[in-house]
Amino acid sequence: MKKTTYILPVLVVAVVLALSSLFVVDEREKALVLQFGQIKAVKEEPGLAFKIPLIQEVVRYDDRILSLDTTEIEVTPSDDRRLVVDAFARYRIADVVRFRQAVGAGGVRAAEDRLGAILNSRIREVLGADQVTSDTILSEERGDLMLRIRDQARISAAALGIDVVDVRLKQTNLPSQNLNATFERMKAEREREAADEIARGNEAAQRVRALADRTVVETLSEAEREAQIIRGEADARANEIYADAYGADAEFFAFYRSLQAYERALTGQTSTMVLTPEGEFFDYLRGADAQ
Structure with a gap:
């Protein structure tokens, strides 16, 4: 009975010491076995490991990121x-x-x-x-x-x-104290860039307008020149026709020219003419008896 009384505590102590000498290293960690602060062993592989009870201690470190x-x-x-x-x-x-x-x-x-x-x-x-x-x-x-x-x-x-x-x-x-100043500077820079773009756009528009104006002037000048040529040719042709008509029948040509003069002189409602009845202007209106 006395032997059993002594053996049981010894067994308990032995089991406790045996268990305290074992430790498990998880796959997510690494472990160091320290003895009085000095490194005695490094356990980097997962599994069961041993240490000296009471004398050595285990320090674990996370092996994950x-x-x-x-x-x-x-x-x-x-x-x-x-x-x-x-x-x-x-x-x-x-x-x-x-x-x-x-x-x-x-x-x-x-x-x-x-x-x-x-x-x-x-x-x-x-x-x-x-x-x-x-x-x-x-x-x-x-x-x-x-x-x-x-x-x-x-x-x-x-x-x-x-x-x-x-x-x-x-x-x-940006630091809070610099935000307003920075925003103002950025705003000024953007406004300057916008002004530069507007100035370049206006300059390009002026060039386009100047080119268009020059094209219009050149086109009008060319059209006017061609019109003058056409009018000159038409006048020359008209004079040629008048000359032929006068040469063919001078009396008829004089009669035709008088009719044109009557048409131009007697049109309108406010035209006033002071002429003597015996004037040559009315020769073709008086008839043969009046002459």
Whole structure:
């Protein structure tokens, strides 16, 4: 009975010690076995592992890709137009030994503080470089800038045992105190561009109108010249006909010309003529007896 009394506690302690010496590494994590703060073993493969109870402890780190939102910072591109940049990064713990040595017991929280400082430094460095303007940051070249930030941050973060997978600029805004001034400047620039376009349009319209006016003048001049030629030819032909008629019958030609004169002189309601009855104008109206 006394033996049983001693054996049971020993068995319980042995079972507890045996169980406490076992631990499971999940496929989504990596583990370090520490003994008095020193790294004794690295467990990167999922499965069952062992440690010395009471003396050694297990520290687990997430092996998945993690996300980190950086704090908003102001950057000044080469055109001196300040921007407020908000970014985020995707990273993973690539080397757990170096990660533990770099951040110690601070773990992921301490690592993210240091990684955030690295990212902000690289964002300022890349976006503030020569030939990088605010328009460049807001254009399609934004993707190339993010790749440069990622590559430079990856080099610095390697000392922490961290691999920076990706860096993205979430928002790129103007500082609130500069918004009104920037909007006014953009408005003035657009108005200037509009005025230039209007001036160029007016200049083009003037050229078109001048060309059209010149074409009209040339066309009218050419038409007038041709009309004068036609009238001259018609007058010459009429004179020729008159001459032939006069040569054929002078008396009939004189009679015809008198009728034309009567028609032109006696038309209208207000025409007044003062002539003597014996004048030659009425020779063909008096008849043969009057003569």
